[in-house]
Amino acid sequence: MTEPIISARGLTKTFWRRSQRKGMLGAMRGLVDRGGTEVTAVDDVSFDIPAGEIVGYIGPNGAGKSTTIKMLTGILVPSSGEVSVAGHTPWEERRQLAQKIGVVFGQRTQLWWDLPLSESLELLRFMYKVPERRFKHNLAEATDLLDLAPFLETPVRQLSLGQRMRGDLAAALLHEPPILYLDEPTIGLDLVAKTRIREFLAELNRSSGVTILLTTHDLADIERLCKRIVVIDHGRIVHDGELERLKARFSSKRQLTLDFDVVPDLASAVLPTGTALFDQEGPRVRIAFDRHERSAPEVLSLMGRFGTIRDMSIDEPAIEDVIQELYAESARATA
Amino acid sequence: MGNIADIRSDIGIALRIAALRLRGQMQYRSSFLMQIFGNFIVNFAEIIVLWSLFQNFEDLGGWTLEEVIFLHGLSMVMFSLGDTVANGVQTVPELIRDGNFDRTLVRPMSSYIQAMVNEVSLRHFGLLGQGLLLLGIGMATVSTEWTVAKLLYMTVVIVSGLALFAALFTIEAILSFWTVNSIEAVNAFTYGGSDLGQYPLHIFRQGMRFLFLWVIPVGFMTYYPSLYFLDKPDPLGLPAFAPFVAPVAAVIFCFVVGKGWTFAIRHYRSTGS
Numbered sequence: 001m002t003e004p005i006i007s008a009r010g011l012t013k014t015f016w017r018r019s020q021r022k023g024m025l026g027a028m029r030g031l032v033d034r035g036g037t038e039v040t041a042v043d044d045v046s047f048d049i050p051a052g053e054i055v056g057y058i059g060p061n062g063a064g065k066s067t068t069i070k071m072l073t074g075i076l077v078p079s080s081g082e083v084s085v086a087g088h089t090p091w092e093e094r095r096q097l098a099q100k101i102g103v104v105f106g107q108r109t110q111l112w113w114d115l116p117l118s119e120s121l122e123l124l125r126f127m128y129k130v131p132e133r134r135f136k137h138n139l140a141e142a143t144d145l146l147d148l149a150p151f152l153e154t155p156v157r158q159l160s161l162g163q164r165m166r167g168d169l170a171a172a173l174l175h176e177p178p179i180l181y182l183d184e185p186t187i188g189l190d191l192v193a194k195t196r197i198r199e200f201l202a203e204l205n206r207s208s209g210v211t212i213l214l215t216t217h218d219l220a221d222i223e224r225l226c227k228r229i230v231v232i233d234h235g236r237i238v239h240d241g242e243l244e245r246l247k248a249r250f251s252s253k254r255q256l257t258l259d260f261d262v263v264p265d266l267a268s269a270v271l272p273t274g275t276a277l278f279d280q281e282g283p284r285v286r287i288a289f290d291r292h293e294r295s296a297p298e299v300l301s302l303m304g305r306f307g308t309i310r311d312m313s314i315d316e317p318a319i320e321d322v323i324q325e326l327y328a329e330s331a332r333a334t335a
Numbered sequence: 336m337g338n339i340a341d342i343r344s345d346i347g348i349a350l351r352i353a354a355l356r357l358r359g360q361m362q363y364r365s366s367f368l369m370q371i372f373g374n375f376i377v378n379f380a381e382i383i384v385l386w387s388l389f390q391n392f393e394d395l396g397g398w399t400l401e402e403v404i405f406l407h408g409l410s411m412v413m414f415s416l417g418d419t420v421a422n423g424v425q426t427v428p429e430l431i432r433d434g435n436f437d438r439t440l441v442r443p444m445s446s447y448i449q450a451m452v453n454e455v456s457l458r459h460f461g462l463l464g465q466g467l468l469l470l471g472i473g474m475a476t477v478s479t480e481w482t483v484a485k486l487l488y489m490t491v492v493i494v495s496g497l498a499l500f501a502a503l504f505t506i507e508a509i510l511s512f513w514t515v516n517s518i519e520a521v522n523a524f525t526y527g528g529s530d531l532g533q534y535p536l537h538i539f540r541q542g543m544r545f546l547f548l549w550v551i552p553v554g555f556m557t558y559y560p561s562l563y564f565l566d567k568p569d570p571l572g573l574p575a576f577a578p579f580v581a582p583v584a585a586v587i588f589c590f591v592v593g594k595g596w597t598f599a600i601r602h603y604r605s606t607g608s
Binding site (some may be wrong): 098 | 344443
C-alpha cells in the first residue's frame, strides 16, 4: 500500500469555553483569568486517507467535523496529536501546504466581494504563482466544466449562491492541488446546482485523481460521491469504513408502510413483539421491525387485526436512518 | 512570518490587490472625493482649538504657535499614514467574528499582509493632507534652518512613526483573537498617542511622559526629533542622542508586536463551522 496522503494520529483539540463577562473590566479580566470549562471538540481521532480517495466526513452539528478539517488545513493548531498532509505538518508549514490543498467552505467565499470573479481568479494566480500558460489552460477548463462564462465579469457580491460556489471551486483548483477539502459544498443550493457540483467533483476525482475530503449534511452527496465514510460524534470516530458495510450493519431493521381503510387506533394498542410503531399519519402507519425476529408477511398478518389493509410497501433502510441509528448507538455507548 | 523573498513577493501581491480595489472605488469618484474632503473638514476642528489656545497664552511650555503647528503636522502625517497602512488590520476583529480570517491561513501568503489589504481606503488622506499642510506651514514659519540632514532624518522619523502607529493598531487586532471588548481600551493609546504626540511632551505629568516614551514610544517619534529639528533644549534631561532613537524604538516595538501576532495565530480559535 502506498503512503497515505493525509494521515492523523491521536488528533485532539480542546477549547476553553470562558464564561462571558460584561463590560470593559470584565473583558480585561477575561484576558488574564482562566475561568471557564474545558471542552474537547476532537478527541483522539486517527485515520489515513490514500491518494485518490473521496472520503465523506460526517457527524451531527458540533461533533467536531469542522474542527478536524481546520486542523488538517493548518487553520487550527491541535492540542495534541500528529498530522501529515502531503508530507507537511499543516500548522507549521502553512505556506508550503497551501500550494497543495484547495479549500472550499460552503458558507464562506475565498473570493473578493467587490471584484469581478475574473479579477479574483487573477489575484489568486499571483498568490499561488501559477504560470501564465497553466492559468489560461486551467481557467478555460474550469470555465467550460463549471460554466463560468456567463458571470466571469460579475462582481462576486452579485452572484447567486450556486454561481459563487462554482466560482469558489474554480478558485480552489487553479493551482492544481492534489488535495481538495470541502466543507458543506452543497449547502443552500437547489437540486440542479447540487447535482452539477457532485458531477463535477466525481469527474475531477476520476480524471485528475484529486483526493477529496468532504463534510456534508446532505447524505445524497455521500451516496453519490463517497465509497468510504468517517462518522464522528462527540469528537470521536464512531465509524470508519465503506458506506455499504455501514448499511449492512443496520440493514436488519426494516420498515413496513401500511395503508388502512379506516384510521386504526394504535396509540393504546399492544403491538406484536418484535415490532414498533415508527409513525402514523391518519390511516397510514409505519411499523419498524427486525428482519431476524419477524418476516414481513408475518408482520403484515399480525397487523391485519387492527383493520383492513388496503396497501403496503417495505422500505430498505435509508442512509439517513442508518446514520441516525449510528448516532443513537454512539449516544447509548457514551451514556 | 517568513523569509525576505516571501515577504517581498507578498507585498507585491498586496499592492496588486490594493490597486484593483482602489480602482473599483474610483469608479464612484464624487463620493470618493467627498470622503477625503469630509475627513479633512472634520479634523479641521483641531486647528481651531490650537489657534484659540494661543489667543489666551503666549506660548505652550516655551513653544511658539509655529512650533506647535509643526509638531501637530508631524504627528498627524505619521498617524494618518500608519492608519492607512493598517486600515485592513483594523478589520481583523470583524474577520475573526465572521469566520473569514480562516481563509488567510490557507493561502500561500502572510496572514498579516492579507489582513492589511482586507480593506483598502484612502479616506484618511484627508487627515494626511491636513497634516502635510500644517507641517508645511510650521516648517516655513519656525525660526530654524532646514538642512539636508534634517530633511533626510524627518523622512526616517515619519516612516518610524508610521510603523509605530500601524503596530499600535496591530495590538488591537492581536487582542481581538481573545476578546473583542477590550479593543476600545487600546484606542486610548492609538488615538490618544496621536493626540498627545501633537503637544510638547514636557507639559504632561510624569506618568504620562513615562508611558508615552518608554512603553509606547510616541514621544521618540514626534517630540524628541522635533527638539533636533527646531534646535530646542531638552527640559527632560535625556542623553543627547534621544532625538535620534526613533528608528530603533520603532523596530523594537514592531518586533515585539510581530511576536505577539505570531503568538495570536498559534492560539487562533476560529468560529462557527
